[in-house]
Amino acid sequence: xxxxxxxxxxxxxxxxxxxxxxxxxxxxxxxxxxxxxxxxxxxxxxxxxxxxxxxxxxxxxxxxxxxxxxxxxxxxxxxxxxxxxxxxxxxxxxxxxxxxxxxxxxxxxxxxxxxxxxxxxxxxxxxxxxxxxxxxxxxxxxxxxxxxxxxxxxxxxxxxxxxxxxxxxxxxxxxxxxxxxxxxxxxxxxxxxxxxxxxxxxxxxxxxxxxxxxxxxxxxxxxxxxxxxxxxxxxxxxxxxxxxxxxxxxxxxxxxxxxxxxxxxxxxxxxxxxxxxxxxxxxxxxxxxxxxxxxxxxxxxxxxxxxxxxxxxxxxxxxxxxxxxxxxxxxxxxxxxxxxxxxxxxxx
Amino acid sequence: xxxxxxxxxxxxxxxxxxxxxxxxxxxxxxxxxxxxxxxxxxxxxxxxxxxxxxxxxxxxxxxxxxxxxxxxxxxxxxxxxxxxxxxxxxxxxxxxxxxxxxxxxxxxxxxxxxxxxxxxxxxxxxxxxxxxxxxxxxxxxxxxxxxxxxxxxxxxxxxxxxxxxxxxxxxxxxxxxxxxxxxxxxxxxxxxxxxxxxxxxxxxxxxxxxxxxxxxxxxxxxxxxxxxxxxxxxxxxxxxxxxxxxxxxxxxxxxxxxxxxxxxxxxxxxxxxxxxxxxxxxxxxxxxxxxxxxxxxxxxxxxxxxxxxxxxxxxxxxxxxxxxxxxxxxxxxxxxxxxxxxxxxxxxxxxxxxxxxxxxxxxxxxxxxxxxxxxxxxxxxxxxxxxxxxxxxxxxxxxxxxxxxxxxxxxxx
Numbered sequence: 001x002x003x004x005x006x007x008x009x010x011x012x013x014x015x016x017x018x019x020x021x022x023x024x025x026x027x028x029x030x031x032x033x034x035x036x037x038x039x040x041x042x043x044x045x046x047x048x049x050x051x052x053x054x055x056x057x058x059x060x061x062x063x064x065x066x067x068x069x070x071x072x073x074x075x076x077x078x079x080x081x082x083x084x085x086x087x088x089x090x091x092x093x094x095x096x097x098x099x100x101x102x103x104x105x106x107x108x109x110x111x112x113x114x115x116x117x118x119x120x121x122x123x124x125x126x127x128x129x130x131x132x133x134x135x136x137x138x139x140x141x142x143x144x145x146x147x148x149x150x151x152x153x154x155x156x157x158x159x160x161x162x163x164x165x166x167x168x169x170x171x172x173x174x175x176x177x178x179x180x181x182x183x184x185x186x187x188x189x190x191x192x193x194x195x196x197x198x199x200x201x202x203x204x205x206x207x208x209x210x211x212x213x214x215x216x217x218x219x220x221x222x223x224x225x226x227x228x229x230x231x232x233x234x235x236x237x238x239x240x241x242x243x244x245x246x247x248x249x250x251x252x253x254x255x256x257x258x259x260x261x262x263x264x265x266x267x268x269x270x271x272x273x274x275x276x277x278x279x280x281x282x283x284x285x286x287x288x289x290x291x292x293x294x295x296x297x298x299x300x301x302x303x304x305x306x307x308x309x310x311x312x313x314x315x316x317x318x319x320x321x322x323x324x325x326x327x328x329x330x331x332x333x334x335x336x337x338x339x340x341x342x343x344x345x346x347x348x
Numbered sequence: 349x350x351x352x353x354x355x356x357x358x359x360x361x362x363x364x365x366x367x368x369x370x371x372x373x374x375x376x377x378x379x380x381x382x383x384x385x386x387x388x389x390x391x392x393x394x395x396x397x398x399x400x401x402x403x404x405x406x407x408x409x410x411x412x413x414x415x416x417x418x419x420x421x422x423x424x425x426x427x428x429x430x431x432x433x434x435x436x437x438x439x440x441x442x443x444x445x446x447x448x449x450x451x452x453x454x455x456x457x458x459x460x461x462x463x464x465x466x467x468x469x470x471x472x473x474x475x476x477x478x479x480x481x482x483x484x485x486x487x488x489x490x491x492x493x494x495x496x497x498x499x500x501x502x503x504x505x506x507x508x509x510x511x512x513x514x515x516x517x518x519x520x521x522x523x524x525x526x527x528x529x530x531x532x533x534x535x536x537x538x539x540x541x542x543x544x545x546x547x548x549x550x551x552x553x554x555x556x557x558x559x560x561x562x563x564x565x566x567x568x569x570x571x572x573x574x575x576x577x578x579x580x581x582x583x584x585x586x587x588x589x590x591x592x593x594x595x596x597x598x599x600x601x602x603x604x605x606x607x608x609x610x611x612x613x614x615x616x617x618x619x620x621x622x623x624x625x626x627x628x629x630x631x632x633x634x635x636x637x638x639x640x641x642x643x644x645x646x647x648x649x650x651x652x653x654x655x656x657x658x659x660x661x662x663x664x665x666x667x668x669x670x671x672x673x674x675x676x677x678x679x680x681x682x683x684x685x686x687x688x689x690x691x692x693x694x695x696x697x698x699x700x701x702x703x704x705x706x707x708x709x710x711x712x713x714x715x716x717x718x719x720x721x722x723x724x725x726x727x728x729x730x731x732x733x734x735x736x737x738x739x740x741x742x743x744x745x746x747x748x749x750x751x752x753x754x755x756x757x758x759x760x761x
Contacts, residue, residue, distance in 0.1 A: 157433070215570075257573065261602055269578055275539050
C-alpha cells in the first residue's frame with residue numbers, strides 16, 4: 001500500500017424496480033497525504049455517490065458497493081459498521097454542499113461542532129465546547145466565544161460553510177472530502193473558503209478530495225484531476241497536464257463550454273450537445289458517444305460497440321484517458337484550442 | 349509663415365488636414381450615448397419595511413435593497429448586472445418588470461415613466477417587458493402542460509384566437525430548440541436545461557422588447573449552460589431584444605454583455621464597457637471581485653493571480669455604513685469615505701465609478717478626487733469655501749464630457 005488512499009474498481013449499484021442504476025462503475029484512483037484530488041463531472045456522473053461510498057454512507061439494503069477502498073492500510077469496505085462508525089468523522093470527514101440543510105436548525109452551531117468532538121473523544125462537554133470555539137476561531141469566525149451559541153440561521157452563507165469546515169476538521173481527519181464546498185457561495189466568499197481549505201490542509205497535512213463541476217476551482221486547488229462521466233473515469237492525471245493537454249472529447253467540451261474572465265469575448269461557447277445519459281440504461285460502447293462530435297475520426301463503429309479502456313494518453317506523464325481517438329493531441333491543438341483560446345495558439 | 353517655430357498652439361492648426369479633423373470633431377453628434385435607450389432608470393430606490401414582532405407591527409426600519417441607481421439599456425443591447433447575493437441585483441430586475449413598485453425614482457420605458465403606473469395600465473406593459481427566472485424547477489407550474497404554460501400569455505392578452513394558439517406554441521418550442529410535438533407533456537418530463545428553454549419560450553411568446561434574465565443559467569449543469577447562453581444570444585440577434593442580464597458569474601456576464609454594472613449593497617459602484625471593466629477596473633470592489641474568480645486558462649498555463657482578500661461579510665442593508673458603503677471592507681478607506689458618499693462619476697467615454705480614490709489596481713490616487721464636486725475638504729468635512737457641483741451621478745446615460753483622472757478636470761471626447 002504505497003498510497004494513503006487507494007480506491008480500486010469501486011462499484012456502487014442501486015437495484016431499482018426498473019433495473020440496476022450503475023451510479024459508479026469501476027472507479028480507481030490514488031491520493032497521497034497533503035495532496036488534493038479534484039473530481040469533475042456533471043450532475044449524475046457519480047461524483048457524490050463515490051465519495052459517500054468512501055465514508056460508508058450507503059445503506060446495505062439499497063446499494064451494492066463492491067471493490068476496494070484502502071485508507072492507510074485498511075480496506076474500508078471490509079470492516080464492520082461499528083468500526084466504520086469509529087472512523088467516520090475522525091479519519092475521514094466530509095464537508096457538504098449546502099451548509100444550511102447540512103446543519104440542524106434546532107441546535108446551536110457550537111453544539112453541533114462540539115458533538116462531532118464528543119463522539120470520538122472521551123472529554124467533558126465543557127472541554128468540547130472550548131475546542132469548538134478554538135475551531136471557529138481557526139476558520140476565521142469573528143468573536144467565536146459569542147457566535148458559538150448562535151443558531152445556523154444567524155450565520156451568513158460563508159460563515160455557515162466555515163462552521164461546516166470547523167466541524168469537519170475538529171478531529172484532524174487525515175482525509176477530507178469536500179462535496180461542492182463553494183457552489184452555494186459568492187465568488188469573494190468562495191475565494192476566502194478556498195484559501196482557508198488550502199491553509200488548513202498544509203497545517204494538518206490532510207489528503208483532500210474536492211468534488212466540483214467548476215474547472216476553475218479545480219485549476220486553483222487540485223494536484224490531480226479525475227474527470228467522471230456516467231459513473232466512470234474518462235480522464236485522470238496531473239491537473240496541469242489535463243488542463244493543458246486534455247485528450248478526451250468530454251473534457252474538451254467542459255473546457256470550451258465555460259467562458260473565462262480573461263479570454264477573447266468573441267470566442268464562441270461550444271456547448272456539449274444533448275443531455276447526460278441515463279445511468280439505468282447507459283449507451284453502448286463509449287458512454288459519451290451520443291454527444292461526441294469526434295466519432296467520425298475513429299475507424300469503424302468502435303465508439304458505438306466497444307467501451308474504450310482507461311489507458312495512458314498520447315502525451316507523456318501520468319495521464320490516463322478513456323477514448324478511441326488515435327491522435328487526440330493533434331485534434332486538440334488544431335481544432336479545439338484555436339476555438340476556445342486563440343490567444344494561446346498565437347503564443348506558440 | 350507655416351514654418352515659423354512657435355510654442356503657442358496656432359489657432360489655425362498646422363495645415364488643412366488638422367483643421368478638418370477638428371471641424372469634424374466639433375460636428376460629431378453630441379449625445380451619441382443617450383440615443384435609442386429602450387429603458388432608462390434614474391435614481392431608483394426600493395426600501396422594504398422591516399416590521400417589529402408583536403401585536404402592533406410597527407415599521408422599525410428599512411432594508412435599502414436598491415438605493416438610488418441609474419442606468420440605461422440600449423435597444424436590442426444588453427446590460428449585465430453583477431454583484432454578490434444581497435446586493436440588490438434581483439430586486440432591480442423585479443423593479444424593472446414592475447413586480448415591485450419602487451419607493452422612489454424613475455423607470456422610463458420608451459420615454460414613458462412606468463415607475464408608478466396602476467396595475468390596470470401595467471397589463472399592456474407586460475407584453476413589452478418579460479422575465480426569465482433562475483430556477484427552472486420552481487418557475488413552471490407542475491400541473492400545467494408545456495403547451496398551456498407557453499400559450500397562457502397569448503390567451504391572457506387576447507392576442508390570438510384559441511385555435512391559433514397551438515401552432516404558435518409549437519413554433520416557439522421549435523425556436524428554443526425543443527420538439528414541437530412535446531407540447532402536451534408536463535414540466536417534470538423535461539431535464540433542467542429543457543425546462544429553462546420552456547421558460548425562455550414563455551418569455552418570448554409576447555415578443556417583448558426587454559427581457560430581464562435573472563440568473564438564467566446558474567441552476568444548470570456546465571455543459572448545458574453554454575447551450576442556453578448560445579440560445580439567448582441567437583434570440584437576441586433574431587428578435588432584437590434588449591437584455592438586462594443579472595448574474596453572479598462574472599465570466600458569463602462578460603461573455604454576454606458589452607456593458608456591465610457592478611452592484612454593492614444597493615448601489616452601482618462601477619459601470620463600464622466590458623473591456624474597460626475587466627481589464628482596467630477602477631473601483632476597489634470590482635478589483636477584488638475579479639481577482640476572486642478562479643480562472644481555468646490562467647491556472648493551466650501556470651500563472652496564478654494574486655487574490656485580493658476581502659475580509660468579513662457584506663454589511664446589513666438595514667443599517668448600511670455611512671458614506672461609501674464599501675468602506676468597511678476597503679483597503680483604501682480614509683476619513684472622507686465615512687463622511688461623504690462618493691458620486692457615480694463618469695471618468696471615461698463609457699466608464700463611471702463611485703469611489704473617492706478611483707484608479708487602476710496599485711495606482712489609486714493619494715488624495716480623493718471628489719471633494720471639489722461635493723463641496724467638502726480632503727477629509728470629508730464640509731468646506732465653506734467650495735460650492736458643490738450640481739447633482740452628480742444620477743444621469744442614467746453617459747455624457748460626452750467627463751472627469752479626466754490624470755488632469756483632474758473635465759475632458760471631452
